Amino acid sequence: MQADSDVRRGLFGKPLKFQSESILKCAPNTQVAELLARQAERESSFLSRAFRRAARSAFLWPEEVAELVSQNRSLTELRAIGPFIERQIRRWLDKPPRLSGRTPAIRRDFISLAEARQLLATKPEWAKNLRGDLQMHSRWSDGSGTVAEMADAATERSYEYIGITDHSKGLKIAGGIDERALEKQGAKIAKLNAVLRKSRRKLVVLRSVEMNLNRCGEGDMSPESLSALDVVLASFHSSLRIVEDQTERYLAALRNPHIQILGHPRGRIYNFRIGLSADWPRVFAEATQLDKALEVDCYPDRQDLNVALLKTARKYGTRISLGTDAHHPWQLEFIELGLAAILWAKVPPERVVNFMPIDQLRSWIQAVRIRGAATNNAVRPILV
Numbered sequence: 316m317q318a319d320s321d322v323r324r325g326l327f328g329k330p331l332k333f334q335s336e337s338i339l340k341c342a343p344n345t346q347v348a349e350l351l352a353r354q355a356e357r358e359s360s361f362l363s364r365a366f367r368r369a370a371r372s373a374f375l376w377p378e379e380v381a382e383l384v385s386q387n388r389s390l391t392e393l394r395a396i397g398p399f400i401e402r403q404i405r406r407w408l409d410k411p412p413r414l415s416g417r418t419p420a421i422r423r424d425f426i427s428l429a430e431a432r433q434l435l436a437t438k439p440e441w442a443k444n445l446r447g448d449l450q451m452h453s454r455w456s457d458g459s460g461t462v463a464e465m466a467d468a469a470t471e472r473s474y475e476y477i478g479i480t481d482h483s484k485g486l487k488i489a490g491g492i493d494e495r496a497l498e499k500q501g502a503k504i505a506k507l508n509a510v511l512r513k514s515r516r517k518l519v520v521l522r523s524v525e526m527n528l529n530r531c532g533e534g535d536m537s538p539e540s541l542s543a544l545d546v547v548l549a550s551f552h553s554s555l556r557i558v559e560d561q562t563e564r565y566l567a568a569l570r571n572p573h574i575q576i577l578g579h580p581r582g583r584i585y586n587f588r589i590g591l592s593a594d595w596p597r598v599f600a601e602a603t604q605l606d607k608a609l610e611v612d613c614y615p616d617r618q619d620l621n622v623a624l625l626k627t628a629r630k631y632g633t634r635i636s637l638g639t640d641a642h643h644p645w646q647l648e649f650i651e652l653g654l655a656a657i658l659w660a661k662v663p664p665e666r667v668v669n670f671m672p673i674d675q676l677r678s679w680i681q682a683v684r685i686r687g688a689a690t691n692n693a694v695r696p697i698l699v
Contacts, residue, residue, distance in 0.1 A: 342408075344427040347380050348373035349418055350407055351400075352586055369395040371585060374427045374615040374652075384408060421589045424621040428648075431655035441658050444670040447476035448650055450525065450548055450578060450612065450638020455500050456481035457489040458642040462500070462520065463507055468644035470518050476673050478523040479504065480548050480578075480638070485527035485535035489552075494540040497524060501543060519673055521545040525578055530554050532567030534574070541573045546680050548610070548638070550578035555588060562593040569601050572687030575680050576636045576668070577602070579612035579619040587616075595624055599631035606683055608634035608668050613653035614646075625660035636668040 348370045355366035372395035383390055390401040417423075435442055451465055452458035460468075462479055469477045481500065482491040492500065501522045511518050526534040526541070526549040534541070534549055541547050549568065568577055580598075583590030602609055609628060612619045617640065620628065628635060635657060639649040657667060664670050671679065 342381060342411075344373045344376050344379055344429050345425065347404060347407075348425075348427070349414070349422060350404075350412065352422055353414070354403065365395075365397075365400065367586065369400050371395075371616060374425055374585070377428055377432070379429045380404060380408070421583075422586050424623055425585055425615075425618050426622070426652055426655055426659075428615070428651060431651045434655045434658060435651060438658060441664075442651075442654050444664050444667070445474075445637075445650065445654065446672060446676075447474045447478070447669055448639050448641070448647060449478040449521075449523070449546065449576065449636050449669060450480045450610065451477060451641040451647070452481050452525075453479055455479075455490075455492055455496065456486075460642075460644045462504060464644050465641070465647075466507060466511065466518055466520050468647050470516055472647060474518055476519045476521055476676070478521040478546055478548065478638070480523045480525040483524050483526045483534070483536050485529075486552050491527065492524075494537055497536070497540055498543070523548060525550055526574065527552055528568050528571075530564055532564060532569075532571050534571060538573055542684075545677070546576065547574045548576040548578045548636075549574040551580075551582055551591075555582035555591060557591065560593060561591045562597055564591075565593050565598045566601050569598070569605055569607055570690075572684075572691040574607070575683045576608045576610055576638075578610045578638065579614075579617050579640070580609050581619045581621075581624075583617065583619050583621075585616045585618075590619065595627050596631065599628045599633040602628075602633045603631050606634065606679070606686065608636040610636045610638055611653040611656055612638055612640045613649040613651075613656075614640040615649060615652060618652060618656065620656075622656050622660050625656060625662055629660055629662050629666075632666060634666050634668055635662055 351366050351370035351373060355363045355370060358366055372393070376393045380390060383392065390396050390404055391398060448469065453460055453462045453465055458481070465477065465479065482489040484491045484493040504520050504522050508520055522544045523546045524536065524544060526536050526547060528534055528549050528551050549571065565580065568574070581590030582588065609620060611625065625635065637650060637653040639647055641647050641649060668676065668679070
């Protein structure tokens with residue numbers, strides 16, 4: 316989603332003019348977010364933080380601001396909007412400001428929840444393909460919900476499976492767990508799955524982890540502990556502001572025989588970090604060759620991979636995995652952002668990992684593991 320000074324392409328490719336008889340009739344929440352972010356840059360201290368928080372929150376507003384105003388409703392219904400910021404937004408709506416230049420790259424190509432729901436409503440059968448969510452966190456690391464609470468939230472969404480991907484030991488700031496804790500968590504998950512089966516709930520909780528990767532694509536957990544898991548997701552969490560090309564870093568990660576999904580690949584965060592750059596066609600081609608998946612992290616601040624890169628991934632036939640990166644049970648709703656992104660990018664449903672039934676998902680994971688083990692053995696030096 317790119318913008319120039321006068322026009323921005325909307326969700327359905329329709330020009331959205333910033334200078335029109337009324338912004339009220341055309342401005343999506345993403346444009347309001349940009350106005351809020353720019354206002355934050357002009358303010359200081361408390362007000363700057365308040366506008367920045369409101370800009371981030373705009374991507375989670377369930378309805379367009381214009382809709383609320385047209386219905387004579389208060390904007391304080393929206394997250395992070397108080398009376399002061401409401402008055403500012405209404406002034407913008409009454410007298411649209413002229414924005415100079417394109418939206419900065421650090422804030423570009425993000426979808427709002429309201430936009431996502433509009434798009435998904437045009438093809439309701441698309442979301443019905445979804446079987447589960449493959450990235451979320453619990454109290455075992457930095458989440459606020461128990462594994463059982465996350466499972467309850469998933470059951471309410473009629474999921475077939477979820478992956479519990481608490482952080483691994485290398486990410487101490489996020490309460491990362493070591494091999495011993497991961498084994499204990501696995502035992503708890505096994506007991507929970509037994510309870511779920513007994514209660515005739517169809518949900519399966521998959522034992523997983525979000526393994527921390529170093530710049531060489533190496534993980535921080537033992538191969539033995541990873542082999543006991545149902546699926547392994549791995550992500551970069553450090554050295555994410557490097558401006559040089561990081562293609563080799565991604566290729567090394569994909570060639571790691573112990574992982575099946577590469578999480579939030581760019582490492583971008585809205586209005587905070589632009590993320591890494593790479594020769595993405597090479598990265599996607601390698602992932603396809605290895606039959607591994609790259610993730611769309613659906614967290615509103617991340618949306619990583621974004622739509623532009625998903626279109627490139629589609630050209631190379633790369634598998635795509637969806638994960639909300641939820642840290643609270645209610646955040647499972649973030650999946651709509653990922654569903655909209657892959658629909659917008661026209662990713663074929665057969666390339667979406669989360670559209671697989673549980674048995675097919677397990678078969679894919681097993682095949683990737685077998686291939687990884689064979690490759691690892693082939694390159695291992697012979698000791699004499």
